[in-house]
Amino acid sequence: MNSIETGRFNINIYNGIVDLISKIIEIRDPYTLGHEKRVSQLSCAIAKKFKLSQEDISLIKIAGIIHDIGKIAIPAEILGKPGKLATYEFSVIKEHTIIGYEIIKSTKLKKFMGPIANSILQHHEKIDGSGYPHGLKSNMITFPAKIIAVADVVEAMTFHRPYRPALGIKTALKEISNKKNIFYDSRVVDVCLNLFETKKFQFS
Numbered sequence: 001m002n003s004i005e006t007g008r009f010n011i012n013i014y015n016g017i018v019d020l021i022s023k024i025i026e027i028r029d030p031y032t033l034g035h036e037k038r039v040s041q042l043s044c045a046i047a048k049k050f051k052l053s054q055e056d057i058s059l060i061k062i063a064g065i066i067h068d069i070g071k072i073a074i075p076a077e078i079l080g081k082p083g084k085l086a087t088y089e090f091s092v093i094k095e096h097t098i099i100g101y102e103i104i105k106s107t108k109l110k111k112f113m114g115p116i117a118n119s120i121l122q123h124h125e126k127i128d129g130s131g132y133p134h135g136l137k138s139n140m141i142t143f144p145a146k147i148i149a150v151a152d153v154v155e156a157m158t159f160h161r162p163y164r165p166a167l168g169i170k171t172a173l174k175e176i177s178n179k180k181n182i183f184y185d186s187r188v189v190d191v192c193l194n195l196f197e198t199k200k201f202q203f204s
């Protein structure tokens with residue numbers, strides 16, 4: 001009987017499954033090739049600074065890699081569209097959070113993946129309640145989702161996107177600094193800024 005059947009946490013099985021999923025996501029959305037891995041890398045570095053348990057850090061690492069798994073169901077012409085999205089197209093993109101949550105919840109891994117499913121669902125929520133899909137305020141958003149939200153925006157602004165050129169790390173850090181306590185959790189922002197400014201964190 002393997003670890004999934006016996007209910008034991010086995011990081012090797014997780015990593016194998018997650019690697020498979022991330023490859024599928026990258027094939028589906030090559031425009032963001034490497035995005036998931038870099039978000040995971042930064043999320044993990046932030047999580048370690050909060051002295052979370054090894055299991056929590058591992059779950060955040062995995063959630064970072066598959067946070068956009070719901071994009072598998074979004075039409076490629078919308079995902080890769082250059083330029084500004086129409087309101088309707090953006091509403092379709094927003095659905096990737098709920099779709100990703102439901103994908104994880106519908107599998108036999110849901111027992112293990114519960115915290116990851118919530119991170120996927122909430123990674124575009126903002127602490128002032130202006131995010132999506134549910135407009136949750138700070139106290140309703142899980143801490144891992146707050147970490148992934150910061151890592152996601154920093155990575156997304158630093159690198160090229162189909163709808164705009166790369167803005168660079170300075171602009172990304174300024175964004176999280178300006179939106180601290182408005183969109184992003186202040187503790188997470190402080191740790192992220194510290195990682196780049198004094199710990200010389202670099203995306204690999």
Ligand SMILES: [Fe+2]
Nearest residue numbers: 067068123124
């Ligand atoms: Fe996303």
